[in-house]
Every structure is written in C-alpha cells, then in structure tokens.
Amino acid sequence: xxxxxxxxxxLFEELVKRDFKKKYKRTILGMGxxxxxxxxxxxxxxxxxxxxxxxxxxxxxTYLFCGLLTFNxxxxxxxxxxxxxxTNAGIFSKVNVPKYLFLFSVNIQVLLNFALTLIxxxxxxxxxxxxxTWRLLxxxxxxxxxxxxxxxxxxxxxxLFIFFRxxxxxxxxxxxxxxxxxxxxxxxxxxxPNVQLVFSLNxxxxxxxxxxxxxxxxxxxxxxxxxxxxxxxxxxxxxxxFMYKRYNTKFLYYV
Amino acid sequence: MSEPEPILSCRDVSxxxxxxxxxxxxxxxxxxRRLTGRYKVIDFWADRxxxxxxxxxxxxxxxxxxxxxxxxxxxxxxxxxxPTKGRIVRKGKVSALLELGSGFDGDLNVKxxxxxxxxxLGYTRKFMDETYPYIIDFSELKxxxxxxxxxxxxxxxSRLAFAIASLVKPEILILDEVLxxxxxxxxxxxxxxxxxxxxxxxxxxxxxxxxxxVRAMCNKVLWLDKGRQVEFTDDVNGCCNRYEAFLAGRPx
Numbered sequence: 001x002x003x004x005x006x007x008x009x010x011l012f013e014e015l016v017k018r019d020f021k022k023k024y025k026r027t028i029l030g031m032g033x034x035x036x037x038x039x040x041x042x043x044x045x046x047x048x049x050x051x052x053x054x055x056x057x058x059x060x061x062t063y064l065f066c067g068l069l070t071f072n073x074x075x076x077x078x079x080x081x082x083x084x085x086x087t088n089a090g091i092f093s094k095v096n097v098p099k100y101l102f103l104f105s106v107n108i109q110v111l112l113n114f115a116l117t118l119i120x121x122x123x124x125x126x127x128x129x130x131x132x133t134w135r136l137l138x139x140x141x142x143x144x145x146x147x148x149x150x151x152x153x154x155x156x157x158x159x160l161f162i163f164f165r166x167x168x169x170x171x172x173x174x175x176x177x178x179x180x181x182x183x184x185x186x187x188x189x190x191x192x193p194n195v196q197l198v199f200s201l202n203x204x205x206x207x208x209x210x211x212x213x214x215x216x217x218x219x220x221x222x223x224x225x226x227x228x229x230x231x232x233x234x235x236x237x238x239x240x241x242f243m244y245k246r247y248n249t250k251f252l253y254y255v
Numbered sequence: 256m257s258e259p260e261p262i263l264s265c266r267d268v269s270x271x272x273x274x275x276x277x278x279x280x281x282x283x284x285x286x287x288r289r290l291t292g293r294y295k296v297i298d299f300w301a302d303r304x305x306x307x308x309x310x311x312x313x314x315x316x317x318x319x320x321x322x323x324x325x326x327x328x329x330x331x332x333x334x335x336x337x338p339t340k341g342r343i344v345r346k347g348k349v350s351a352l353l354e355l356g357s358g359f360d361g362d363l364n365v366k367x368x369x370x371x372x373x374x375x376l377g378y379t380r381k382f383m384d385e386t387y388p389y390i391i392d393f394s395e396l397k398x399x400x401x402x403x404x405x406x407x408x409x410x411x412x413s414r415l416a417f418a419i420a421s422l423v424k425p426e427i428l429i430l431d432e433v434l435x436x437x438x439x440x441x442x443x444x445x446x447x448x449x450x451x452x453x454x455x456x457x458x459x460x461x462x463x464x465x466x467x468x469v470r471a472m473c474n475k476v477l478w479l480d481k482g483r484q485v486e487f488t489d490d491v492n493g494c495c496n497r498y499e500a501f502l503a504g505r506p507x
Binding site: 008010011013014015017018021022025090091092093094095096097160164165166167170249252253 | 272273279280281282283284285330333334335336337351358360362363367370371373374375376377378379380383
C-alpha cells in the first residue's frame with residue numbers, strides 16, 4: 001500500500017491542495033472561522049452547563065474543551081470522510097486510482113483544522129492555570145489512535161454512502177447519540193457502574209477520558225487503556241480497509 | 256502466419272450490470288423492500304463473450320449503435336471495471352481518454368485543474384512543470400489561466416482536457432469520441448495531434464459514431480450490437496459497409 005501511495009504521491013498532493021482550497025475558499029477568514037466555530041460552541045456550553053457541573057469539576061472549561069475538541073474532530077472527520085468517495089465519483093469512474101486517496105486527502109485537511117484548535121486549546125489551558133508537564137507529550141498517542149479510528153469509520157461510511165445515500169441522515173442521529181454518550185459536558189462518576197460500562201464501550205469517550213487524564217489528572221493512563229484504544233482503532237481501520245477491498249470494483253455501478 | 260505476441264487481448268469478456276431497484280433507494284427503503292420481498296434486481300449483460308486481440312501499432316475501431324456496450328467494454332479494458340467473466344491481458348501502460356470534459360473541479364482555476372488532471376493521468380509533477388506552458392499554449396487558454404473553471408465554456412474545458420491528455424505516450428491508448436473536440440480550427444489541430452500519437456506506435460482503440468473516421472484510420476474493426484460481438488475483422492471496409500447496410504435496414 002505504501003508503494004502505491006508513493007506512486008500516487010503527486011495526485012495525493014494535488015487532492016490535498018484542492019480540498020484545502022475548497023474548504024477555505026482562499027480566504028484568511030475561512031481558516032479563522034473554522035477555529036472560531038468550536039470556540040463559540042465552547043462558550044455556549046460553558047455558559048449553559050457551568051451552573052450544573054462547574055461546581056464539582058475542577059478546571060471545568062478545560063474539561064469541557066477536552067471533550068469538544070475530540071468529539072468535533074471525530075464528527076468532522078467522519079462527516080466529510082463519508083462524502084469523500086461519492087464527491088470524487090467523477091474521478092474514479094474515469095481513471096483507475098486507489099480510492100482511499102480521497103478519504104485520506106480530506107482527513108489531512110480535517111487534521112490540520114484539529115491542530116489549529118489544539119493550539120487554541122493549549123492557550124485556554126494556560127489561562128485556566130492547568131499545569132504544563134512533559135506528560136502532555138503523551139497526547140500524541142490518543143491523537144494517533146483516533147486518527148486511525150477516524151479513517152476506519154470514514155472508510156466504512158464512505159463505502160456505505162455510495163450504496164445508501166440516506167446514511168448521512170442516520171449518521172447525524174448517530175453522531176448526536178455518540179456526543180451525549182461521550183460525556184462532553186458532564187461527568188460519569190455519578191452514574192451506576194453498569195451505565196459507566198456503557199460509556200466505556202464508546203471509543204470516542206475512551207479517547208476523551210484519556211486526554212482528560214493527561215491534561216487534568218497529570219497521570220498517564222494504564223497500559224490496558226493504551227491497548228484498548230489501539231485495538232479499537234486497528235479494528236475500525238481493518239473493517240474499513242476490508243469494505244474498500246471488497247467493493248473496490250462495485251462502487252462504479254452505484255454512482 | 257505467426258502472430259506477434261498481442262499487446263492487448265480480451266478473451267470471452269462478459270460484463271454484467273445490475274439494473275432495477277437497488278440504486279438510490281436508501282437504507283430504509285432497502286430494508287423495507289427486503290422485508291416485504293419487493294426488492295428486485297435484474298441482471299443486464301452490457302457485453303457478452305467479446306474476444307479480440309491487438310498487436311503493436313494496431314488501431315481498432317469499435318462501432319455499434321447506442322447501448323451496444325462500447326463504453327462499458329472500454330472501461331473494462333482500461334481497468335476501471337472488472338469483467339464479470341473472461342480475461343483481459345494488457346502488456347503496457349493503458350491511457351484512457353474517456354469523456355474528456357468531465358471530472359474537472361469548478362472551483363479550481365485552469366492551472367490547478369491542469370495539474371490535478373495531470374496527476375490523475377499518472378504524470379509526475381516535474382513533467383507537468385515542464386509541459387504546462389505547452390498545455391496552455393496548445394489549448395489557447397493563456398488569457399484565462401486564473402479563472403475559476405466554472406466560468407469557462409465547455410469548448411474551452413475540452414480543449415484543456417485534450418491538451419493534457421494528448422501528452423501521454425502509452426502502449427495502449429483508448430479514445431472515446433475525443434476526436435470531436437472544439438471548433439473547426441482546434442479540431443484540425445487536435446486531429447493532427449492524435450495522428451501523431453498513433454504514429455508513435457501505440458496500440459489504439461477508437462470508439463466513434465463516425466464511420467468515415469474508422470475507414471480512414473483503423474486497420475481492425477469490432478462491431479458490437481446489444482452487447483454481442485457481430486464481427487471482429489481486419490476487413491475494415493467490408494465490415495463498415497455491412498454496418499452501414501445494417502443501419503440503413505434498421506426499422507426506424
């Protein structure tokens with residue numbers, strides 16, 4: 001696969017460039033807006049929920065931001081990933097190119113967006129007096145596994161989207177459920193253990209919990225947590241790769 | 256007579272499409288129809304048992320009425336589609352110039368689209384850097400370089416597409432109705448360019464509705480009708496005559 005990627009490097013670069021230009025419409029404000037949007041959401045959630053949860057959670061703003069940052073990335077990546085194959089049907093139905101290029105390309109653009117938000121996140125951490133330690137470097141781990149997870153889910157969704165065009169409505173609903181099930185703005189420790197178990201089955205929540213443990217707790221999560229995140233991400237990626245491999249020549253009939 | 260090893264050979268190639276309810280119905284409807292047993296899919300054979308082989312420098316014309324399975328066959332030859340049955344063996348790089356005008360992005364400008372298309376066709380960045388001035392020159396789009404693509408006329412788009420595509424030096428070249436590009440002056444230019452490529456020794460497949468073009472350029476001809484192979488022969492004139500007689504005798 002890497003050899004193939006090398007051979008199509010030029011195409012990949014051009015696709016990434018195209019996705020950037022289309023996303024930001026060649027404006028400085030375009031980029032600024034994509035940073036501003038999560039901040040506005042953060043502000044609203046802070047105003048609304050701080051009354052309820054702010055008293056019991058230290059550094060509530062940072063706690064909230066950890067959840068929003070992670071969930072937004074997942075949501076944006078899977079949403080634009082879902083459409084990536086279909087919107088490029090004009091290309092892959094005319095020339096024989098690896099179809100995952102489109103998804104990877106759009107994910108690079110989403111990843112950059114995430115990186116920009118991450119910078120803002122660190123600024124907020126500083127304002128919120130969250131101690132900066134070397135352990136923050138461990139954030140690279142959940143970012144890497146979530147990227148892999150996003151790509152996997154993106155592959156599954158984009159393949160399904162070719163066959164069933166109404167997947168996007170269902171996914172919007174699913175995303176909402178995942179958001180409420182990710183404890184973005186509340187804490188889970190008040191729930192009975194069996195409900196907490198449900199939370200722990202949600203990979204997005206697991207990533208958020210990992211990030212909070214590093215940033216707010218200042219401790220490195222256990223080895224089993226690391227293995228779980230990696231396992232889930234690899235499983236999602238393999239599921240996606242399997243769909244792409246299996247339906248590689250069938251997509252054409254549906255576009 | 257010993258044949259040289261073929262560059263491209265198709266053996267008993269059949270391609271099946273599925274037609275019917277399955278497209279654009281969405282997941283909810285699909286589940287409902289599956290449950291109520293109203294889900295119908297009909298197999299449709301776009302091509303059946305097509306066999307031919309081409310040697311180096313051969314130029315094959317594929318003729319047939321609309322819906323004869325010509326474009327589908329080309330998609331299989333270029334590797335975009337897998338044949339349902341049969342085998343296609345290619346020796347060398349295949350370049351397909353299918354439906355030139357489409358596949359561009361309306362928001363990108365001429366230069367960006369040129370690079371994207373070049374990348375799609377498998378060129379390198381270095382090659383594009385070198386040939387870009389020539390592409391702009393050939394397509395006569397010097398004054399429109401920075402325009403978004405959606406502002407160009409369709410003639411301009413196909414001119415650019417042709418200029419990029421005609422840079423290929425493939426072993427196997429597939430042309431689907433591309434000779435008819437642009438206005439009179441450009442058309443003469445593009446036909447000259449096309450001849451130059453073909454003279455370069457590429458094995459070429461040409462799909463066209465112009466019998467005149469087939470007679471003038473091809474040394475082999477494949478006649479398809481409703482997915483079936485009527486003839487594959489190097490008696491180009493004879494086959495074209497029979498095809499014209501078939502068209503004339505067809506009930507309107």
